[in-house]
Amino acid sequence: MIEIKNIHKTFGKQKVLDGVNIFAHQGSSTALIGTSGGGKSVILKILLGLIEPDEGEVFIDKVKVSHREPGRTLSRIGMLFQGSALFDSLPVWQNICFKFLKGTEKLSSKDAKELAIQNLEKVGLNYKVANKFPADLSGGMKKRVALARAIVGNPKIILFDEPTTGLDPIMTNTINSLIREIVETMDVTTLTITHDISSVQQISDNVALLDSGRIRWEGKSKELKGSKDPYVFQFINGKHNGPINVN
Amino acid sequence: MKVLRNLGQCVNCFLNKIGKVTDFIISIFLNLVTPPIYGREILKAFYQIGWMSLPVLGLTALFTGGALALQIYAGGSRFNAEQVVPAIVAIGMARELGPVLGGLIVAARVASSIAAEIGTMKVTEQLDALTTLSTNPIKYLVVPRVLAATLSLPALIAIGDSIGILGGYLVGINRLDFSSSTYLASTASMLQISDIFSGIIKGVFFGFIIALSGCFNGFYASNGAEGVGKATKSAVVAACVFILATNYILTEAFFNS
Ligand SMILES: Nc1ncnc2c1ncn2[C@@H]1O[C@H](COP(=O)(O)OP(=O)(O)O)[C@@H](O)[C@H]1O
Ligand SMILES: [Mg+2]
Numbered sequence: 001m002i003e004i005k006n007i008h009k010t011f012g013k014q015k016v017l018d019g020v021n022i023f024a025h026q027g028s029s030t031a032l033i034g035t036s037g038g039g040k041s042v043i044l045k046i047l048l049g050l051i052e053p054d055e056g057e058v059f060i061d062k063v064k065v066s067h068r069e070p071g072r073t074l075s076r077i078g079m080l081f082q083g084s085a086l087f088d089s090l091p092v093w094q095n096i097c098f099k100f101l102k103g104t105e106k107l108s109s110k111d112a113k114e115l116a117i118q119n120l121e122k123v124g125l126n127y128k129v130a131n132k133f134p135a136d137l138s139g140g141m142k143k144r145v146a147l148a149r150a151i152v153g154n155p156k157i158i159l160f161d162e163p164t165t166g167l168d169p170i171m172t173n174t175i176n177s178l179i180r181e182i183v184e185t186m187d188v189t190t191l192t193i194t195h196d197i198s199s200v201q202q203i204s205d206n207v208a209l210l211d212s213g214r215i216r217w218e219g220k221s222k223e224l225k226g227s228k229d230p231y232v233f234q235f236i237n238g239k240h241n242g243p244i245n246v247n
Numbered sequence: 248m249k250v251l252r253n254l255g256q257c258v259n260c261f262l263n264k265i266g267k268v269t270d271f272i273i274s275i276f277l278n279l280v281t282p283p284i285y286g287r288e289i290l291k292a293f294y295q296i297g298w299m300s301l302p303v304l305g306l307t308a309l310f311t312g313g314a315l316a317l318q319i320y321a322g323g324s325r326f327n328a329e330q331v332v333p334a335i336v337a338i339g340m341a342r343e344l345g346p347v348l349g350g351l352i353v354a355a356r357v358a359s360s361i362a363a364e365i366g367t368m369k370v371t372e373q374l375d376a377l378t379t380l381s382t383n384p385i386k387y388l389v390v391p392r393v394l395a396a397t398l399s400l401p402a403l404i405a406i407g408d409s410i411g412i413l414g415g416y417l418v419g420i421n422r423l424d425f426s427s428s429t430y431l432a433s434t435a436s437m438l439q440i441s442d443i444f445s446g447i448i449k450g451v452f453f454g455f456i457i458a459l460s461g462c463f464n465g466f467y468a469s470n471g472a473e474g475v476g477k478a479t480k481s482a483v484v485a486a487c488v489f490i491l492a493t494n495y496i497l498t499e500a501f502f503n504s
Pocket of ligand 2: 040
């Protein structure tokens, strides 16, 4: 369960979040859409405890997220970063099982490697990828390895930051199907940032639209296309004129 | 008015930076003494920072020692004091040139590579990823590098001193007309333990400065390739300036005592 209550965040003079509220109950899937630079990634970083909000509170399964001690809630969360954020200096299997090799819950190298290979298979990658380094992988493979890293150890909450941005339509579909499968089989709460309107229905049941620091519309993914809401209408039709300020 | 305001901003910015660096140093020391310890990362850092610096440091010392012998000979011959060459080469290398040139050359090699590596990790969100995977980036990335640089540099400087003295010796017996035995005897009789120790103690400080500068600038790199470039440049410049300033302060302290 994710509770985001009245979050405000300003960087220097730039007000990025201006009272954001998001509630996602256990087992739900939510897509977060909005213009680039609108503060979507900042919301995820606040959920992770990486950025401290100026005002407001965030709870993960009723536990308050603390910037000073993010460890308490982080162990429940899997995160897929926008740019994959794989560690260049480590082979794929060590990337996937990093938290079991260096973190608090330890596994032997042999067990960790086995676990990594199991998770590689879940994202449709061959065991041979396990010994490669991130620099030797294509963008789509990196995303899938990052996906494997996000789901390893069965976290209760998974956050996806633009999982398909920059990928070709076939790879986009592959990743979206994987996310759908995770949503359906893992009993997790997911929050996915995306620009891709056509993916929304595939990857989540609920949608929230962020603009100018606030959630302007919330609803079911099915209702998105038919919505008369001016924000939604402008966003999904890519119009220049409307309540969303584009410049 | 405008000048005053700009000056005020500069002072403010400077104080802000000092605060950040102080926080950074405090968190390094806190993480140094609390578990877990990443042994493999520490070994890797010793290999990359200490061992891999040997070739460039050795060459620097060798050429410096050789050039120093020629210069001292030229200077010494003006008042018939050519025989001071071995002593001055040894004392000059151990007290000043070994530590300072060693520090600067290692700063160029190591501070830059640390800043570029950590800076790239910062801008590609790898530092954030470390935190989300329950690993403290200060403990995992910074502590090993600080330990390795602080402990390797004294050793590197001791080795550099010896190679520099060897450079002077080679020039002395081949280009100038010293006999091998006179040169060695003169070196041994003039060089004191305190000369060597003062240089080695400087190395501890220089090593810490190099790693701190690389790590701090990498950690606070701003976004994009440009941010990493700036961080790398700042790391090298800051390390060099602070090495030279610290060198003066330490020399003053050793000289008075
Ligand atoms: N750590 C930070 N420091 C300063 N500004 C930031 C930081 N993180 C994000 N921002 C700014 O906040 C705004 C929103 O960024 P982001 O959340 O990445 O947007 P997006 O919705 O595309 O994910 C951007 O203008 C960005 O420059
Ligand atoms: Mg983003």
